[in-house]
Amino acid sequence: MIAEIITIGTEITTGSTLNTHSKYISSKLLDIGIETYYHTSVDDHRERVKNIMNIALQRSDIIITTGGLGPTDDDMTKEVIAESLNLKLVRDKDMEQSIEGIFNRLDKSMPSNNIKQAFKLEGSEFLNNSIGTAPGIFLSKDNKKIIMLPGPPNEMELMFNNEVIPRIHEDSIIIKKSINLIGIGESQLEMDIKDLINSEPSVMIATFAKEGETEIKIIGKGNNEELIKDKVYNIINILQNRFHKYIYGFDNIPIEVVVFNILRERKLKIGFCESCTSGLISSRFGRIPGVSEVFDRAIVSYSNNSKIEELSVESSTLEEFGAVSEKTAIEMANGLRIKSNLDITLSVTGIAGPNGATENKPIGLVYLGISSKEKTISIKCNFSGNRETIQNKTTTRAFAELRNFLLNKSLT
Amino acid sequence: MIAEIITIGTEITTGSTLNTHSKYISSKLLDIGIETYYHTSVDDHRERVKNIMNIALQRSDIIITTGGLGPTDDDMTKEVIAESLNLKLVRDKDMEQSIEGIFNRLDKSMPSNNIKQAFKLEGSEFLNNSIGTAPGIFLSKDNKKIIMLPGPPNEMELMFNNEVIPRIHEDSIIIKKSINLIGIGESQLEMDIKDLINSEPSVMIATFAKEGETEIKIIGKGNNEELIKDKVYNIINILQNRFHKYIYGFDNIPIEVVVFNILRERKLKIGFCESCTSGLISSRFGRIPGVSEVFDRAIVSYSNNSKIEELSVESSTLEEFGAVSEKTAIEMANGLRIKSNLDITLSVTGIAGPNGATENKPIGLVYLGISSKEKTISIKCNFSGNRETIQNKTTTRAFAELRNFLLNKSLT
Numbered sequence: 071m072i073a074e075i076i077t078i079g080t081e082i083t084t085g086s087t088l089n090t091h092s093k094y095i096s097s098k099l100l101d102i103g104i105e106t107y108y109h110t111s112v113d114d115h116r117e118r119v120k121n122i123m124n125i126a127l128q129r130s131d132i133i134i135t136t137g138g139l140g141p142t143d144d145d146m147t148k149e150v151i152a153e154s155l156n157l158k159l160v161r162d163k164d165m166e167q168s169i170e171g172i173f174n175r176l177d178k179s180m181p182s183n184n185i186k187q188a189f190k191l192e193g194s195e196f197l198n199n200s201i202g203t204a205p206g207i208f209l210s211k212d213n214k215k216i217i218m219l220p221g222p223p224n225e226m227e228l229m230f231n232n233e234v235i236p237r238i239h240e241d242s243i244i245i246k247k248s249i250n251l252i253g254i255g256e257s258q259l260e261m262d263i264k265d266l267i268n269s270e271p272s273v274m275i276a277t278f279a280k281e282g283e284t285e286i287k288i289i290g291k292g293n294n295e296e297l298i299k300d301k302v303y304n305i306i307n308i309l310q311n312r313f314h315k316y317i318y319g320f321d322n323i324p325i326e327v328v329v330f331n332i333l334r335e336r337k338l339k340i341g342f343c344e345s346c347t348s349g350l351i352s353s354r355f356g357r358i359p360g361v362s363e364v365f366d367r368a369i370v371s372y373s374n375n376s377k378i379e380e381l382s383v384e385s386s387t388l389e390e391f392g393a394v395s396e397k398t399a400i401e402m403a404n405g406l407r408i409k410s411n412l413d414i415t416l417s418v419t420g421i422a423g424p425n426g427a428t429e430n431k432p433i434g435l436v437y438l439g440i441s442s443k444e445k446t447i448s449i450k451c452n453f454s455g456n457r458e459t460i461q462n463k464t465t466t467r468a469f470a471e472l473r474n475f476l477l478n479k480s481l482t
Numbered sequence: 483m484i485a486e487i488i489t490i491g492t493e494i495t496t497g498s499t500l501n502t503h504s505k506y507i508s509s510k511l512l513d514i515g516i517e518t519y520y521h522t523s524v525d526d527h528r529e530r531v532k533n534i535m536n537i538a539l540q541r542s543d544i545i546i547t548t549g550g551l552g553p554t555d556d557d558m559t560k561e562v563i564a565e566s567l568n569l570k571l572v573r574d575k576d577m578e579q580s581i582e583g584i585f586n587r588l589d590k591s592m593p594s595n596n597i598k599q600a601f602k603l604e605g606s607e608f609l610n611n612s613i614g615t616a617p618g619i620f621l622s623k624d625n626k627k628i629i630m631l632p633g634p635p636n637e638m639e640l641m642f643n644n645e646v647i648p649r650i651h652e653d654s655i656i657i658k659k660s661i662n663l664i665g666i667g668e669s670q671l672e673m674d675i676k677d678l679i680n681s682e683p684s685v686m687i688a689t690f691a692k693e694g695e696t697e698i699k700i701i702g703k704g705n706n707e708e709l710i711k712d713k714v715y716n717i718i719n720i721l722q723n724r725f726h727k728y729i730y731g732f733d734n735i736p737i738e739v740v741v742f743n744i745l746r747e748r749k750l751k752i753g754f755c756e757s758c759t760s761g762l763i764s765s766r767f768g769r770i771p772g773v774s775e776v777f778d779r780a781i782v783s784y785s786n787n788s789k790i791e792e793l794s795v796e797s798s799t800l801e802e803f804g805a806v807s808e809k810t811a812i813e814m815a816n817g818l819r820i821k822s823n824l825d826i827t828l829s830v831t832g833i834a835g836p837n838g839a840t841e842n843k844p845i846g847l848v849y850l851g852i853s854s855k856e857k858t859i860s861i862k863c864n865f866s867g868n869r870e871t872i873q874n875k876t877t878t879r880a881f882a883e884l885r886n887f888l889l890n891k892s893l894t
Contacts, residue, residue, distance in 0.1 A: 083518050085509025086690055090500065092523065097497025106495045107530055109523035111504065118519060125537060257593060260554045278493045281634075287498070342782075348768020349761030352782045356760020359836050359869055367788035369781060370754075370764045376779035379822065380792075410791065424771050432587075454588060456613050457771055459636055 071240065073099050073106040074130035076122060078137040078147055079221060080113040091136045091226060098230065103244040103291050104132065114144045123154045131214055132238060137221035139204040141183040147218050148207060152191050155211065159189040165196055165205060172203055197233040201225055208237055245290040245302045249309055251316040252283045252325060252470040259284050262312065270301050281459060282466035285322065318473055325469040326354050332476045333364040338413040340472075342368040343381055343402045345393065346420040346436065350465045366412055371402065381405035381417075394419050394431055396448045399439035407441045414442045416472055420451075422460045436464050440475045447475065483652060485511050485518040486542035488534060490549040490559055491633060492525040503548045503638060509690075510642060515656045515703045516544065526556040535566045543626055544650060549633035551616040553596040559630050560619060564603050567623065571601045577608055581615050609645040613637055620649055657702040657714045661721055663728040664695045664737065664882040671696050674724065678717060685713050693871060694878035697734065698725075730882055737881040738766050744888045745776040750825040754780040755793055755814045757805065758832040758848065762877045778824055783814065793817035793829075806831050806843055808860045811851035819853045826854045828884055832863075834872045848876050852887045859887065 075095050081087040092109040099106055108130060112122045119138070126133045138147030152159050166188035173180040187204055190196055197206030197217075202225040207218040217234055219226045251259070256279035263286070267275050272292045278285040286309060290302040310317060319328045333340055342351050352368040355361055369380045374393060377383040382405040383398055391397045402417035420436030427433045434453040439446065449471055453463045473479075487507050493499040504521040511518055520542065524534045531550070538545045550559030564571050578600035585592040599616050602608055609618030609631070616632040618641050629646055631638045663671070668691035675698065679687050684704050690697040700717055702710040722729065731740050745752055754763050764780035767773055781792045786805060789795040794817040795810055803809045814829035832848030839845045846865040851858065861883055865875045885891075 082505075083508060083521060084512055084688070085505045085507070085518070086688060088500075088502065088505045089521070093494075093497045093500045095497070096495060100496050105525075106497070107525050107527070108534075109495060109501070109521070111521035113519055115519070121541075122520075129533070257553045257595065260556070261593070261595070264555075276492055276496075278498055285498075287496075344761075346768075347765070348773075348777075349756075349764030349780055349782065350768070352761030353759070353765045353873075356758075356762070356782070356784070356873070357870060361760070362784055365760075366785045367781065367783055367792065368761055369779065369792075370761065370768070371779055372768070372774055373778045376822065380779065380781075410788065452588060454584075454613075456636060456640075458769060459613065461765075461768070 071104050071131045071238075072129070073104050073132040073134065074108040074110065074126045075106060076126060076133065076135045077109070077111045078114065078119055078135060079111070080115075080144075082111045083113040090223065091221075094223075094227060095134055095136075095230060098235070099132075100289070101244070101246075102235065102238070103240050103242050104238065114138065114146070116146055116150060119146065119150045120154055123151055127154065127214065132217070133214065134217045134219065134234070136219045136226055139187070139206070139218060139220045141181065141186055141203075143183075145186070148189065148191065151216065151218065155191070155209075155216075157191045157193065160192050161185075162188050162190055162196065165190070169203055197229050199225055199229055200232075201228060206233060208234070242291055242293055243295045243298055245295075245298050247288050247302060247306055248321045249286040249288070249306065249313070249317055250283065250319045250322060250325070251285070251313055252318050252466060254284060254313065254316045255279070256284050259286070259313075263309070266305060266308065270305065272298065273301050273305060275305065282463035283325070284316075315479075318470055325466060325473065327358055329469050329472050329476070330355070330358050330361060330364060332473065333414075336476075338364060339366045340364055341366050341406050341410055341412045341415045343406045343415065343417045344368065344370050345372060345377070345402075345418060346422040347418050347461050347464050347468075348372065350461050351416070351418065351468050354465055354469075367410060369406060377402060382409065392431070394421055394435060394437065396437050396439075396450065399437035399448050400441070400446055401439075403439035403441035404446055407443075414440065414472075414476075416440050416468055418464060418468055420460070420464060422457045422464075424457060434460050436460070436467075438464075438468055438471055440472060442475075483516050483543045483650075484541070485516050485544040485546065486520040486522065486538045487518060488538060488545065488547045489521070489523045490526065490531055490547055491523070492527075492556070494523045494549075495525040502635060503633075506635075506639060507546055507548075507642060510647070511544075512688075512701065513656070513658055513699075514647065514651055515654060515701070516650070516652065526550065526558070528558055528562055531558065531562045532566055535563055539566065539626065544629070545626065546629045546631065546646070548631045548638055551599065551618070551630060551632045553593065553598055553615070555595075557598070560601065560603060563621075563628065563630065567603070567621075567628075569603045569605065572604050573597075574600050574602055574608065577602075577617060584615050609641050611637055611641055612644075613640060618645060620646070654703055654705060655707045655710055657707075657710045659700050659714060659718055660733050661698040661700070661718065661725070661729055662695065662731045662734060662737070663697070663725060664730050664878060666696060666725065666728045667691070668696050671698065671725075675721070678720065682713050682717065684710065685717060687717065693867075694865075694875035695737070696728075730885055736766075737878060737885065739770060741881050741884050741888070742767070742770050742773060742776060744885065745826075748888075750776060751778045752776055753778050753818050753822055753824045753827045755818045755827065755829045756780065756782050757784060757789070757814075757830060758834040759830050759873050759876050759880075760784065762873050763828070763830065763880050766877055766881075779822060781818060789814060794821065804843070806833055806847060806849065808849050808851075808862065811849035811860050812853070812858055813851075815851035815853035816858055819855075826852065826884075826888075828852050828880055830876060830880055832872070832876060834869045834876075836869060846872050848872070848879075850876075850880055850883055852884060854887075 194209035417439035423433035606621035819827040829851040835845035
């Protein structure tokens, strides 16, 4: 069963609205073992929508459209699909009453063009819309399933989960797992797992890259749950042995949440002092609900003065070694920890560019410092990319090093 | 000239990654008067990519692909398009050296599969990638323009703006202007400009919404430059009169850059003290190259202790009025300004949720404080949304209020 998602709307093709429907529906389909091969978006133009539909009918088994079910002239999804499939549109008395009922409850009379919404393709069934006036349509014909959903995200998502999933659920069993890694690039990773990619026909292995991190997704599919589980966990074991140095977690729990969970469990309080990341580490940590349980404070010490005043960095250190140096990173982390009596502090100082590089200190050179009562360490990193990328990669790496420090591991 | 955007990647069709490229490119194309009718995404599968490409060649004049230019076996955009067009791939010695150079500078040896990136289609030219190893490709053939861009967003965007736009710019004259607003929602804005939308056939007006801000785009197109300019500026005048209270700038210069420019011009030093935004204001400010000229430091005072120790907030204030209060916001801003001898400081304290709300202090309640030697003010805001949205909207509003403070205006 191959799925295709078609989002209809000029607001999407002109770049006015971001298409989030295709991602939402695809990932929900994957969860029930249905693969999506195509996403298509097209503007509100009758002929083009029809062409798109005809192409989809040739190559996909499940076709899910969003948009174009409203009452206005722009809304023509049902009409166009009816033409493509050579089916009549038939008026449904029950639905007509139901839509009228919605308007009655709002003490309004139904505008005449809303009657459009009471029509469905012959042989199809309506999908209930519990929060809007536009019902969806489900049609099963010639081994194809064609599903039309409304455009507003909350109506679409509710209808998809409640009305569509039960109608397209396959019987096969799906076991899936994600492995999350930091410190190894996607191309290196792919080379290192090449032997596994097609080793099991019933298990799909794919790699994904984000800034500064990578993901391996393993999806097993079949009828014998024990057998699939065995196969998936066998592959996970091999991957764990191969990449244990880089693995920080599973199933896409962000690295900062992994750190948060360790700190919370051990009842430790943390603080950050940031120079080149300028608050990015704090703000990513601050996205976590309830972070105040472990997060005390951060100092963004951009100027040399603020490093001296807020973090007790020695001015002689700045003069002799510079702000971007191992010694400064260590003094920053120690300074904040001692001043604020925290359990653990992390510092970062580096050159994010585009200016500030010298002969010995290129753009992308970053020093991290981590300080606890027991020990203080520093880590030297070199990142590639522009200012934003270097800041992002530094932040991800900082959390990875914090995790390793807390678990007593080394990434390098 | 009809454009189609093809995003290639299994991570998109499986719903692992949100496709933001199609929106980005479409809206940039619209800026130069090129309309996009189709967005297509397909997984990393040779035959399917080829089919997609063949369909696009039949219906579109400008075809822009993203993704599949990396070094791994999954990456096959060039290979597939070469097949579709019956063109050879040729190895480019200069590009090979250039890619090797990137690895040399990082003190790494080039993995053997990166050699793929030095191949281009015969008759095509490379598009320079200044921040990654994958160059783009530009091919003009049989009245079609085919453009292949890398998948990482920052590489793609830079290449699109610097290398692609100059190559596809049309001859007709385009006059465009964006008006940027904070403090008015998109639906309100749309209602208030309805009368202007179709008032001039040669001028297009569209609204766009981002978190906490809106944009009105005005695009005039034609052959007589003076005439189009008149029409566009006539509409801009009307819009300025209508929305002057909300307009903070033009042509999508981010609000934080507007603030940075004012501070730099006046040689003022700024500092932030953040509670509920947890470093987001500092990190957005810290994205600006050269920001050290005006940015001295920030304190993320998450705990009550840190507000007292770092910012000299009175513990009686916290007890009597609470951390989220006008008085705390003012004491924070004053405390940082006096302690660090800065010209201007901004503070923020609020409830980002999902926890922490009380009967009188709902989620989304935020106080901003701004302090200078001359005066100190506070602003009370109420934002809707989840934790992340509230943090984002607070940050945008903070910069807008800073601009108004510096220009002596009021947003409310």
